[in-house]
Amino acid sequence: MMNKFNINIHQNSFWYIVTYSGIIFLFVLVGIFPLYHYNSNLIDKNKKLKNQIEEQKELGPAYLTLLKILNNKDLLILPNPEKKTIPRGETGKFQDDIRTIAGRAGLMTVSLTPDLSTLAGSSTSLLHNVVLKGEFANFRKMLIGLGAVPYLDRIEEISILQNPDYMEFRMKIWIALK
DSSP states (O other), X not given: OOOOOXXXXXXXXXXXXXXXXXXXXXXXXXXXXXXXXXHHHHHHHHHHHHHHHHHHHHHHHHHHHHHHHHHOHHHHOOOXXXXXXXXXXXXXXXXXXXXXXXXXXXXXXXXXXXXXXXXXXXXXXXXXXXXXXXXXXXXXXXXXXXXXXXXXXXXXXXXXXXXXXXXXXXXXEEEEBO
């Protein structure tokens, strides 16, 4: 047979137990749970800060490299000389200048021919047909170098042809004459 378990507690003692249990429950609810959540939030923020510090350590060298590039003022300034003209007898100077600029840029000059029909009469400019070959990045350097030529009037046409081993650049360049 089954015996019933019977606990005899005085009524005042029962109310003391309920009251003290309620006080302990309120202490846990009001004091310990918020403190637990506060500590877990601090731990999460600490982890985020550690991750940010690691990112900064990894990106630091790249940032310093970018700062050095930005502080180098020479790279940011494109040449823009005052426009001048060249005497008709010195038009061969342009061929020497363009070969020098192409050589510095890493391009090979294939052909450089003046269009003598543009020289006839009282023309104030002379057309040169230029063919170069090399890499596209070097062509950019070439254009920057051409910007430094004070007697360059304008570039009329640029044509780029991709070949299997190299790129070919064709340009029509006008120079200003006296």
